[in-house]
Amino acid sequence: MRLKDFKRSVHRILPTSNQRFFYGQQCFALSYRTMASPKITSATHTLLHTALMAEARPLINYYKLQSLSDQVFRTWSNGLITLVVSGMGKVKAASATAVTLDSLPRNSICLNIGIAGSDQPIGQLLRAHCIVDAATKQRWYPQLTATSDIPTTSVCTVDQPAIEYDKLTSFDMEAAGFYQAALMYGTSELTQSIKVISDNPSMPILSDGSKLDANFVSDLIEAQLEPVEHFINELSGLAANLPAGENLDSLFQAWCTQYRFTVTEQRQLKRQLQRYWSLFHQLPDEDLARKQGKPAVLIKYLEQQLTKQSICY
Amino acid sequence: MSGTIYVEDAATDSPYTQHIIKRHSNAGIVSIDRYTEVFNPKAQNFRLQKKNPALILAKKHKNFVLPAPQDYNIGGKHNYYFSHMMNCIYDCRYCFLQGMYQSANHVVFTNYSDFFEKITETSHQHSGEPVWFFSGYDCDSLALEPVTGFMHACLDYFSGSSGKLVAPPNAYLEIRTKSTQIRNLLRHDPIPNCVIAYSLSPHNIADQLEHKTPSLEKRLLALEKLQTAGWKIGLRFDPLIAAENFEQLYGELFEQVQQRLDTNNIHSVSLGTFRLPKPFYKKVIKLYPDEPMFAVASHDTDGMIGYPVEQESSMLSFCANSILNFISPDRFYPCQDVSTIIQCPTTV
Ligand code: SF4
Numbered sequence: 001m002r003l004k005d006f007k008r009s010v011h012r013i014l015p016t017s018n019q020r021f022f023y024g025q026q027c028f029a030l031s032y033r034t035m036a037s038p039k040i041t042s043a044t045h046t047l048l049h050t051a052l053m054a055e056a057r058p059l060i061n062y063y064k065l066q067s068l069s070d071q072v073f074r075t076w077s078n079g080l081i082t083l084v085v086s087g088m089g090k091v092k093a094a095s096a097t098a099v100t101l102d103s104l105p106r107n108s109i110c111l112n113i114g115i116a117g118s119d120q121p122i123g124q125l126l127r128a129h130c131i132v133d134a135a136t137k138q139r140w141y142p143q144l145t146a147t148s149d150i151p152t153t154s155v156c157t158v159d160q161p162a163i164e165y166d167k168l169t170s171f172d173m174e175a176a177g178f179y180q181a182a183l184m185y186g187t188s189e190l191t192q193s194i195k196v197i198s199d200n201p202s203m204p205i206l207s208d209g210s211k212l213d214a215n216f217v218s219d220l221i222e223a224q225l226e227p228v229e230h231f232i233n234e235l236s237g238l239a240a241n242l243p244a245g246e247n248l249d250s251l252f253q254a255w256c257t258q259y260r261f262t263v264t265e266q267r268q269l270k271r272q273l274q275r276y277w278s279l280f281h282q283l284p285d286e287d288l289a290r291k292q293g294k295p296a297v298l299i300k301y302l303e304q305q306l307t308k309q310s311i312c313y
Numbered sequence: 314m315s316g317t318i319y320v321e322d323a324a325t326d327s328p329y330t331q332h333i334i335k336r337h338s339n340a341g342i343v344s345i346d347r348y349t350e351v352f353n354p355k356a357q358n359f360r361l362q363k364k365n366p367a368l369i370l371a372k373k374h375k376n377f378v379l380p381a382p383q384d385y386n387i388g389g390k391h392n393y394y395f396s397h398m399m400n401c402i403y404d405c406r407y408c409f410l411q412g413m414y415q416s417a418n419h420v421v422f423t424n425y426s427d428f429f430e431k432i433t434e435t436s437h438q439h440s441g442e443p444v445w446f447f448s449g450y451d452c453d454s455l456a457l458e459p460v461t462g463f464m465h466a467c468l469d470y471f472s473g474s475s476g477k478l479v480a481p482p483n484a485y486l487e488i489r490t491k492s493t494q495i496r497n498l499l500r501h502d503p504i505p506n507c508v509i510a511y512s513l514s515p516h517n518i519a520d521q522l523e524h525k526t527p528s529l530e531k532r533l534l535a536l537e538k539l540q541t542a543g544w545k546i547g548l549r550f551d552p553l554i555a556a557e558n559f560e561q562l563y564g565e566l567f568e569q570v571q572q573r574l575d576t577n578n579i580h581s582v583s584l585g586t587f588r589l590p591k592p593f594y595k596k597v598i599k600l601y602p603d604e605p606m607f608a609v610a611s612h613d614t615d616g617m618i619g620y621p622v623e624q625e626s627s628m629l630s631f632c633a634n635s636i637l638n639f640i641s642p643d644r645f646y647p648c649q650d651v652s653t654i655i656q657c658p659t660t661v
Pocket of ligand 1: 400401402403404405407408409410451452453491
């Protein structure tokens with residue numbers, strides 16, 4: 001099994017079972033109740049992205065994440081939360097985000113967490129309401145649909161560490177790369193960036209980066225774990241409003257594997273199964289396809305069943 | 314509403330912008346160049362945003378009034394619509410806005426007087442003939458009135474009480490709504506050129522599909538008050554929703570209307586079945602794949618998705634014939650062709 005498929009299957013099984021999964025030499029003891037952190041309030045998958053190991057460490061410990069081997073970027077997971085460390089810069093941030101999201105379910109929660117410079121107190125937690133790529137001037141507005149008490153800021157992603165400070169703007173080096181890549185896999189309401197202020201005019205970053213002491217950075221993130229967790233839970237609550245979809249995947253896959261549906265027929269079948277589910281609150285019997293013999297006949301039969309049905313208000 | 318207000322730079326100076334910002338003193342204000350930067354990008358989810366939409370205050374630059382679609386009229390020859398707002402605080406499952414827009418955020422264009430200038434200009438283009446202007450096409454006309462104050466300004470314009478800009482005598486206004494925010498209307502003298510039109514659905518359908526809207530009972534009460542106050546009122550039975558108990562539901566609705574309102578004094582009635590352009594429908598079923606009403610309304614007639622033709626005909630026929638029992642044909646304006654399905658076609 002490829003890692004991608006493995007992760008998908010893990011995701012599908014997760015909410016109901018306590019099992020061990022093997023991928024290569026790795027063993028994942030995954031249980032929704034026991035292994036995943038009890039602090040997570042929903043089954044929506046969450047990707048956390050940081051640039052630095054020092055930013056990641058407090059999150060890895062807090063969410064009890066296990067390291068995954070054979071990854072392009074250093075990655076940890078507990079089955080529901082995956083964390084990737086990209087290294088510094090927007091290109092690495094974009095690559096790590098895309099590579100990791102490629103093996104996670106669509107519309108996962110994606111959160112960039114990292115330090116930034118601003119004319120704000122050291123340790124201040126801020127949420128991006130706008131992300132600007134300083135080099136291209138491209139701008140994004142992460143939708144602030146999930147409620148949060150975290151004050152907002154404009155985040156400007158620069159290619160070199162910034163030594164100018166502004167009250168309304170926080171400077172980082174990754175948010176634009178992360179955001180652009182994450183939006184290819186998800187939706188703006190669930191794709192967010194939060195920053196902890198690590199340097200300001202009274203404590204500026206030095207051009208040799210010597211202020212970026214790893215323990216100092218880890219401490220800054222660690223101090224904000226509670227509001228970060230609260231924010232993730234708000235996002236999870238919001239994500240719970242997305243349609244489930246997964247319930248008909250297995251029957252759809254089973255029929256598509258057993259019978260030859262054209263692309264158009266597959267599209268029709270998928271929508272018919274959705275309609276069937278919404279009207280009958282169950283799926284057709286798996287044996288139905290065999291009884292109908294041909295895909296076209298099955299689709300015609302299902303359409304007849306669906307057309308007959310009406311709703312009583 | 315969300316704690317965020319996006320404010321377009323060009324809209325900042327509008328007194329309405331300032332008033333709205335003052336009303337929401339706790340909201341975070343985000344300055345933007347153009348509302349489209351927040352409203353139009355892909356990778357947004359309308360369904361999620363409906364849970365907590367943000368407010369966007371913007372300036373409209375063009376297309377203040379647009380020609381209304383062909384069947385969108387109440388007997389006039391010249392029909393236009395205008396939208397001071399995009400999106401709605403209600404959440405009707407069948408609403409076409411969720412198929413049309415990327416975002417569920419509420420955009421309010423605060424340069425109100427520019428709308429009125431264009432209405433004046435358009436009316437002059439058809440001088441001597443009535444010109445209808447429909448409000449409530451891309452939003453609900455009254456639902457956000459306590460925040461926007463748009464209709465208040467619009468009524469002043471149509472009644473000539475603002476003193477500055479006055480609507481020409483051939484300009485007619487339809488305010489279409491499900492809202493019961495009628496305080497401003499009741500304070501105002503009725504305007505002869507203005508119709509307040511309510512969209513009505515049977516109680517059970519409103520309850521299950523028209524989320525966050527005032528109940529049928531409240532809408533009927535608002536209609537009663539407006540009618541008593543002397544306002545012209547209209548009834549819009551659009552969209553009709555297919556149901557196993559369709560005739561019972563709609564039969565009861567028409568009964569209620571007759572019991573509560575003076576049917577001789579209803580300006581106009583229109584009706585139409587649920588229908589959505591195919592691209593909108595495709596988007597909507599991605600948002601709500603498990604919504605039963607979309608599972609039964611999936612028939613494609615020339616790019617419009619709705620109910621199968623025979624079913625549509627029977628729904629329209631039942632309703633048209635019921636309505637014509639209490640409304641004279643000259644006040645009945647179906648949005649779809651019913652000439653072949655009503656029992657006495659010569660009367661329409
Ligand atoms: S009231 Fe009208 S505009 Fe508002 S959600 Fe319902 S159908 Fe849409």
